[in-house]
Amino acid sequence: MERIPILRMGNFLLVTIQVDMHDQLAMTLQDDLTNAIANYGSRGVLIDISSLEIVDSFIGRMLANISGMARILDAQTVLVGMQPAVAITLVELGMSMPGVKTALNVEAGMDLLRELVSAHRMETGDDDSEV
Amino acid sequence: MSKIAEILQKNESELLADWMKEQLTAVRRRDLMNDGELQAQSTDLLRSIASAARNGNVTDVSGSDWAGVRERLTDISASRAKQGFSPDETALFVFSLKQPLFTRLRNELAKDPNAMFAEMWNATVMVDRLGLMTFGAFLKAKEQLIAQQAEEMLELSTPVVKLWQGIVAIPLIGTLDSNRTQIVMESLLSTIVATNSKVAIIDITGVPAVDTLVAQHLLKTITAAKLMGAECILSGIRPQIAQTIVHLGINLNEVITKASLADALATALQKTGKTVVRIDKQNGKAGENKDGAEVKQTPERKGA
């Protein structure tokens, strides 16, 4: 079965979506990611959508869901690389994804993720892992 | 061959001389075009009318025999529109051919009033149609000119400037309509990507009024930038505009707003991890700096 690969980098998970996703593929990614967060005890997820030419309400909702589910599993999510045309269309569609953290590119996204994770750890007084 | 065609061919130089005289008394725009140029244009056009009249029907100026004339007239109208001639000056260029032509017809057909009337009528129809064609071509050229200028202005009116590493600004000037706002939005967002800017400042000092629609467009731009991972600061909100925004019930709570572009820049620098500090001139460190200030990179807080 077709799957979108999830890369593991230390405490972080990295996903690059490069194909025009059909709905089932998006649902599988959601399952795989939540499982991976739980299995590896990951603290951060970075999703790169710079190659995606469209994000409709279904994929938008899936991305927002992943962020919400990850938060419950104690992981932070950063969405990076959304194209201007995609952002304009999503806003026009009525989706602003309020709870989702974003960054311009993978590099800025990694910085933000580290920041979020360390801030979160200071808040919760959790110091059992290295970043 | 019709009488008109015959006259056009036989009396070319006299006709041209009379026509030139007519033109120079009716419209004299030496500021836009010198006499030599006008003479060349008139000669060229008259010859092409003569050859069209010889080969085809004199009143059927939309026929294939008249293609050369139409092409010349379109070119002349277009160039006159660009040179700044008025519409009636351009139309008179063609209409002033009437009198010289009529004079010749009267002289030639003095003995046959019926034929004279018929030929006069044909000549009138021919010149009128050519005149209308000139007028149409003139308007079309003007319209193209206006459309082109509108497009150029649209591009001119939306410069996105880089203020610092990672900070861009767009100073909006003039009235915002939805067409213009869409262009503003697109050029701001693509500059954010191109310059890898974390912060974008939208300055509306030069915007005379903000209504619900404009506010919505601004909010959409800010939301789209946020989705891409950049933050927007809205600056230059004048007191009246602040009042309208609140009266209209527009919610700007989620948006960072600053009174001036300077305040917005300070906030933007802070957000990208930089501060502006005053330099102690007595100690002479980096003293050349004119305003006695420099931007310092503040060490970013690193995790663990």
Added chain:
Amino acid sequence: MTTLKSESVDIAGPTDVVILRQKVRAWSIELKFSLVDQTKMITASSELARNTLDHGGGGRCLMEMVSNGARSGLRLTFEDHGPGIPDIDLALKDGYSTGNGMGLGLSGSKRLVNEFQIASKVGEGTRICVVRWK
């Protein structure tokens, strides 16, 4: 309005939505739509195709390249023979949803196109026609 070319695409499963999106992209490029306009039209087609699939139980989409003399554009007509929509005004409201979506399918795609027409009869089906001009 004259039709320059047309093609009918079946919408029977999730992969058909992807195929339709790709066709709409190709046609939008052929019509020289700007990148933002392309993205808006593809996104609208995706929303409406999913609507046809999820609420209408599948159907088809008629793609047409049209011209009204001055401008050319892309017209998409989605048809299904599903249960129909009892209250169209309600269905067009933001946030209204019968399925598990966010209720942005119809109202959102209406904002992405220049013309939007909807006709529906309970028990017979739904027909949605959208146009985006260049």
